[in-house]
Amino acid sequence: MLAYIARRIVYVIPIVISVALVCFLLVHITPGDPLVAVLPADASQELAAQLRAAYGFDRPLPVQFGLWLLRALHGDLGNSIATGRPVLAEVMRAVGNTVTLAIAAAVIGFTMGILLGLIAGYFRETWIDKLATSFAIAGVSVPHYWLGMVLVIVFSVELNWLPAVGAGPNGSNSWGWDWAHLRYLVLPAITTSVIPMGIVTRTVRALTGDILSQDFVEALRAKGLHERGVFRHVIKNAAPTALAVMGLQLGYMLGGSILIETVFSWPGSGFLLNSAIFQRDLPLLQGTILVLALFFVFLNLLVDIAQAAIDPRIKRG
Amino acid sequence: MLIKTTARAALIAALALATAAAWPRAASAESVLRIGMTAADIPRTLGQPDQGFEGNRFTGVTMYDALTGWDLSSADKPSVVIPGLATEWKVDESDKTRWTFKLRPGVTFHDGTPFNADAVVWNVDKVLKQDAPQFDPSQVGVTASRMPTLASARKIDDMTVELTTREPDSFLPINLTNLFMASPAKWQHFYDKAEGADAKAKSQAAWAAFAKDAAGTGPWKMASFTPRERLELVKNADYWDKARVPKIDKMVLLPMPEANARTAALLSGQVDWIEAPAPDALPELKQRGFKLYANEQPHVWPWQFSRVEGSPWNDIRVRKAANLCIDREGLRDGLLAGLMVPATGTFEPGHPWRGKPTFEIKYDKPAAQKLMQEAGFGPNKKLTVKIQTSASGSGQMQPLPMNEYLQQALAECYFDVQLDVIEWNTLFTNWRRGAKDPSANGANAINVTYAAMDPFFALVRFLQSGMAPPVSNNWGFINDPKFDELVKKARQTFDPAARDAALAELHAASVDDAAFLYVAHDVGPRAMSPKVTGVIQPKSWFIDFSPITMVP
Numbered sequence: 001m002l003a004y005i006a007r008r009i010v011y012v013i014p015i016v017i018s019v020a021l022v023c024f025l026l027v028h029i030t031p032g033d034p035l036v037a038v039l040p041a042d043a044s045q046e047l048a049a050q051l052r053a054a055y056g057f058d059r060p061l062p063v064q065f066g067l068w069l070l071r072a073l074h075g076d077l078g079n080s081i082a083t084g085r086p087v088l089a090e091v092m093r094a095v096g097n098t099v100t101l102a103i104a105a106a107v108i109g110f111t112m113g114i115l116l117g118l119i120a121g122y123f124r125e126t127w128i129d130k131l132a133t134s135f136a137i138a139g140v141s142v143p144h145y146w147l148g149m150v151l152v153i154v155f156s157v158e159l160n161w162l163p164a165v166g167a168g169p170n171g172s173n174s175w176g177w178d179w180a181h182l183r184y185l186v187l188p189a190i191t192t193s194v195i196p197m198g199i200v201t202r203t204v205r206a207l208t209g210d211i212l213s214q215d216f217v218e219a220l221r222a223k224g225l226h227e228r229g230v231f232r233h234v235i236k237n238a239a240p241t242a243l244a245v246m247g248l249q250l251g252y253m254l255g256g257s258i259l260i261e262t263v264f265s266w267p268g269s270g271f272l273l274n275s276a277i278f279q280r281d282l283p284l285l286q287g288t289i290l291v292l293a294l295f296f297v298f299l300n301l302l303v304d305i306a307q308a309a310i311d312p313r314i315k316r317g
Numbered sequence: 318m319l320i321k322t323t324a325r326a327a328l329i330a331a332l333a334l335a336t337a338a339a340w341p342r343a344a345s346a347e348s349v350l351r352i353g354m355t356a357a358d359i360p361r362t363l364g365q366p367d368q369g370f371e372g373n374r375f376t377g378v379t380m381y382d383a384l385t386g387w388d389l390s391s392a393d394k395p396s397v398v399i400p401g402l403a404t405e406w407k408v409d410e411s412d413k414t415r416w417t418f419k420l421r422p423g424v425t426f427h428d429g430t431p432f433n434a435d436a437v438v439w440n441v442d443k444v445l446k447q448d449a450p451q452f453d454p455s456q457v458g459v460t461a462s463r464m465p466t467l468a469s470a471r472k473i474d475d476m477t478v479e480l481t482t483r484e485p486d487s488f489l490p491i492n493l494t495n496l497f498m499a500s501p502a503k504w505q506h507f508y509d510k511a512e513g514a515d516a517k518a519k520s521q522a523a524w525a526a527f528a529k530d531a532a533g534t535g536p537w538k539m540a541s542f543t544p545r546e547r548l549e550l551v552k553n554a555d556y557w558d559k560a561r562v563p564k565i566d567k568m569v570l571l572p573m574p575e576a577n578a579r580t581a582a583l584l585s586g587q588v589d590w591i592e593a594p595a596p597d598a599l600p601e602l603k604q605r606g607f608k609l610y611a612n613e614q615p616h617v618w619p620w621q622f623s624r625v626e627g628s629p630w631n632d633i634r635v636r637k638a639a640n641l642c643i644d645r646e647g648l649r650d651g652l653l654a655g656l657m658v659p660a661t662g663t664f665e666p667g668h669p670w671r672g673k674p675t676f677e678i679k680y681d682k683p684a685a686q687k688l689m690q691e692a693g694f695g696p697n698k699k700l701t702v703k704i705q706t707s708a709s710g711s712g713q714m715q716p717l718p719m720n721e722y723l724q725q726a727l728a729e730c731y732f733d734v735q736l737d738v739i740e741w742n743t744l745f746t747n748w749r750r751g752a753k754d755p756s757a758n759g760a761n762a763i764n765v766t767y768a769a770m771d772p773f774f775a776l777v778r779f780l781q782s783g784m785a786p787p788v789s790n791n792w793g794f795i796n797d798p799k800f801d802e803l804v805k806k807a808r809q810t811f812d813p814a815a816r817d818a819a820l821a822e823l824h825a826a827s828v829d830d831a832a833f834l835y836v837a838h839d840v841g842p843r844a845m846s847p848k849v850t851g852v853i854q855p856k857s858w859f860i861d862f863s864p865i866t867m868v869p
Contacts, residue, residue, distance in 0.1 A: 045787050047461055050447075054454040082367055083358065084455045084524060085544060093544070149577060156585035164581040166546070170351065170569050173543045265573045265582075267545040275357035275545075275574070280742045 001308065008304055015297055020072065023289040024065050028282070055081065068286070077287035082279045087287035090272065095254075095291060097167055098261075098268035100175055101192060102253035104185050109193035110200055110246055117204020117242075124209050132201060139198025145259040148191040152263070155187060162186050165265035188264040192257060196249040203245045207238035240311045247303030251296045348565040348867040350849065353582050353591040357574040359548045362539065363528040364499035365444065365456035369711055370768060370858035371592070372459075373495070375570050378859050379550060380427075381497035381533035384418055384437070385490050389853070389861040392612055395668045396857035398491050402432060402498060402534065406490055408811045413485035414468075420476045424557045426500035427532040427539075434472040439501040441470035441480070450516055451504060453524050464492035465773065485809050487816045491771040500532035536561050536863050537568060547571050561863040564851065568862060583607065583844060589867070590845040596654050602844050610854040611840035613658040613665065615769040618714055620704060620723075620834035621779065623752035623761040623793040629700055630761060630793075634692040636831035640678050641685035642730035643836060648722055656842050657714070660835040662828040663769050663776065669817040670772065672825030678835055685730040699733040705760035710741030712766040714839055720764060723836070751786030752793050762834070763792050770858065772820050777804050780827055799826060 052058045056067070071078065077087035113136075120132035156164035168174075168181050175181055211217065211234045220230050254269075261270035269292055276284040354375060356368050364381060366372030378386070386401035388394075402421050409415035424432040442449040444460040445467065461467075466482040467489065473479055482489055504527050511522035531539045534557065537550035548570045552563035571588060573579040576595040582588045584598075584605065594602060594609075603609060620639075622630035630636055645659030661678040664671040694700045706716050717738065724734040737760050739747070747756040748765045757763070767790075769775035778784045780800040784791040803826055807819035827833075845852070851864045 047457065051454055051458055079455075079521070081455070083361060083544070084363070084453075084521070084528070086525075090544070149581075152578075152581045152585075156587070157581055160585055163587050164585045165353075165573055165578050165587065166571065166582075168546070170349070170547065170549065171541070173541060262575045263578055265571070265575065265578050271357070272545070278357065278574075278742075 004308055005305055008301055012297055012301055016294060019293040020069055020290055023286055023293060024068060028061060078283040080281050080284040082281045087283050090284060091288050091291045094267060094269045094272040097266065098254060101188055101266060101268055102250060104189035105192035105253055106250055108189055109196035113197045113200025114204055116201040118208055120205040121208025136198040136201035139194040144191050144194060145263050147194060148260055148263040151187045151191060167267050188260055188266050191260050192253060199249060200246060204238060204242055207241055208234055211237045240307045243306060244303055247299055251299045254295050255292050347567060349567045349569060350565050350590060350865060350867060351569045351588040353571050353573040353579040353588040355574060355592045356572045358545045358572050359570060361528065362531050362542060363524055364497045365460050367459055374859050377497055379537040379862060380531060380535045380539060382535050383496050384493045386494060387857055387859055389855045389857055389859055392853050392855055396855050398494060414482045416480045416489060418478050418480060422476060424534050426534050428500050428503045430500055430502040432534050433475045434478040436498060436501050437478045438470045438472050440496060440498050450520055460496060463495040487808055487811045488772050498534060503527060503532040536563050545572060563863045564866045589849050590843060592843050594842060594844040596656060599654055606847050607844050608847060609844050610852060611656060611842045612854045613856050614839050614841045614858055616712060616766060616839040617660055617663050617769055618766045618837040620762040620764055621792050624795050625752050628761045629702055632692050633831060634688040637676065638685040638688040638730055639727060639834045640831050641681045643723060643726050644680045652718055652722055656840055657837040658840055660837050662824060662835055664824055670820040670824050672821030674825040674828035676829045676831060682729060689731045694731040696731060699731050701733040702762060703735045703737055703760045704762045704764055705737045705739060705744060705757060706764035707741040707744040708738055716764060748790060748792055749786060772807060776823055780804065
């Protein structure tokens with residue numbers, strides 16, 4: 001197992017470097033001036049050159065990349081051009097908010113997804129299955145920003161039960177797990193949860209149906225194992241695949257959703273990415289993409305290890 | 318009877334106690350104004366805000382003052398420059414590059430330190446003097462370009478300062494509205510505490526700390542700041558201008574870049590005031606009793622013509638025809654739901670820089686068609702013009718639908734308009750590169766909105782031949798000796814009234830020349846709860862939050 005983990009970690013290194021290179025190049029090859037956030041279009045050439053030199057944009061790209069990577073390895077992703085604040089602090093704060101949202105959405109989405117998937121799988125081809133499946137299809141099909149707006153109109157504007165935007169009450173400078181903060185989380189978390197809920201439902205339904213139709217289940221039942229025992233076997237067999245799907249979904253959620261976070265003005269990584277793109281704040285854009293990509297890679301690594309721990313066949317493969 | 322009397326006395330006493338207990342609470346209830354901004358982040362708080370004039374509106378003129386300011390007290394008259402931290406100023410008669418500013422006595426920064434000539438010099442140096450410890454490149458871009466001729470500052474005495482410009486420039490007092498005065502003592506305090514490998518790193522750390530705990534001299538003081546979430550400002554009860562001491566206790570600024578989110582936040586009572594509500598929500602907002610404010614802003618939504626060799630716009634008949642072919646009232650009342658003012662130039666009647674143009678910009682299709690026919694075009698021989706624009710962008714209003722409206726309107730005057738739609742930041746970069754650059758992609762007009770607060774931004778950078786790329790924004794390479802002469806005259810006229818007259822002459826000449834296709838002025842729409850009273854929306858990008866009150 002340790003050798004497997006070590007091998008997987010070694011595989012991650014070139015991925016991380018490639019990710020860093022791609023995200024660095026992507027934001028540099030797009031048209032437009034990297035200093036657009038601080039340099040008005042009517043600025044003099046002298047001023048533009050002065051600021052370009054101050055931010056190091058006058059150096060050759062390979063040098064810029066080398067310096068950026070070196071600093072990044074030391075935990076310094078530079079300062080945002082627009083705000084002057086350290087990129088790492090900006091990103092970590094935003095990621096913290098996104099993680100909060102992702103955890104809440106995962107709890108709702110995965111719980112509902114597993115439940116609906118198991119029910120649909122057990123009652124395949126019945127009206128219960130059709131109802132659960134319709135729910136899952138709606139979850140993955142409905143545009144989630146639209147759903148967010150509908151929820152806001154109903155629960156914020158009309159009923160005035162929950163706040164429409166923001167991540168906490170006035171005067172609060174950090175997140176807390178009390179109702180004053182949680183009420184800000186409800187609508188964005190439900191909106192974020194619908195896609196993973198739909199995907200997990202469909203996956204678990206397919207897995208459950210497939211496992212239930214296999215011979216070993218019949219054998220277990222023939223041996224007189226009660227249904228609860230059979231269920232345990234179904235869960236154990238479905239878990240690795242379901243876990244992989246949930247890991248990926250969690251990765252997507254941790255990446256943040258630009259649309260959902262913008263609709264709810266939720267100050268997460270998607271919201272940050274949105275403003276970095278619109279302000280063409282290159283250090284912030286690069287830093288955000290890098291941190292999110294690393295999150296994704298790290299999460300995949302964890303899922304792989306967890307899968308191997310649950311199913312020994314994976315290690316051998 | 319005794320029991321009855323005792324019971325009554327007890328009841329009265331209880332009521333009195335209850336009232337007494339409740340009264341101080343009611344009297345001390347904090348009034349809070351919550352505002353949903355269009356910005357995605359709180360504009361920078363360290364003195365020179367980012368995010369254009371929305372930044373100046375919320376974290377500039379609130380927490381800070383400049384040597385000169387804007388008169389924001391009237392909704393009817395155009396906002397003009399008035400004394401701020403300087404009470405008076407004059408240019409040296411023998412050397413027109415030297416200005417003397419008398420400073421306002423008795424002004425203190427929020428940290429209690431006095432405002433004086435040293436503070437002015439320190440604040441000029443923060444953006445102009447590269448070897449000054451407080452020099453901050455991140456504040457240079459949003460400052461230096463707004464006062465392009467300012468060269469240096471020198472203390473004469475505690476209450477007098479001398480500013481010098483690179484060339485004689487009568488626009489300096491107007492430009493100085495953009496240089497906000499931050500507290501040098503507070504910055505120094507952070508600098509002394511900062512850790513860093515060198516002076517530059519310490520300086521950066523000091524500015525970062527200052528941004529979280531800023532001190533200016535403005536009517537609002539920073540109370541708490543959560544980046545990208547909220548900025549809380551409290552009233553500065555000791556503000557030097559007693560007439561502008563805020564009437565409400567606290568103002569909370571919340572970034573909400575999405576129009577529907579802002580509108581929902583207002584409708585649900587989460588905020589009291591939103592900038593730029595979603596246009597299709599206006600009827601509902603009105604129906605639910607929310608108040609809507611809008612007023613003409615110093616802002617122009619134009620097509621800027623290319624005047625390079627071979628451009629179809631080199632024929633003044635074509636330029637005038639385009640200006641006469643647009644039904645601006647139709648655009649206002651239809652597509653924009655009333656949220657624009659038809660443009661008949663950069664400045665409208667009533668503005669001191671309007672002048673008396675002889676070419677009247679209005680909707681006159683027959684006259685436009687006649688001009689086009691004189692220029693050799695007609696129903697069977699249309700003139701193809703290509704316009705570079707964006708699908709969105711700061712101040713661009715609704716660029717695509719508005720350009721499609723123009724496309725249809727101009728088709729009736731024998732124009733075949735082709736749109737080249739590119740991303741906003743790229744368009745903004747191309748604006749600087751000019752019509753001759755390959756990035757223009759063959760376009761012979763560009764659609765970038767512009768602020769018309771000061772003469773340089775409104776006129777000079779577009780009309781003076783020396784402002785052609787790469788120097789500044791004369792994108793179309795206008796090269797007219799008449800404009801150059803009038804720019805020089807305006808810059809070198811130092812009596813404010815005579816300077817305004819010279820600017821009016823320049824503006825009238827530009828309208829007579831149909832230098833741009835003038836289409837619209839933005840109106841800075843905002844919606845607010847009926848609880849918010851005392852709002853005066855001036856003809857400005859800014860607004861004074863001091864007279865605003867909140868009805869409980």
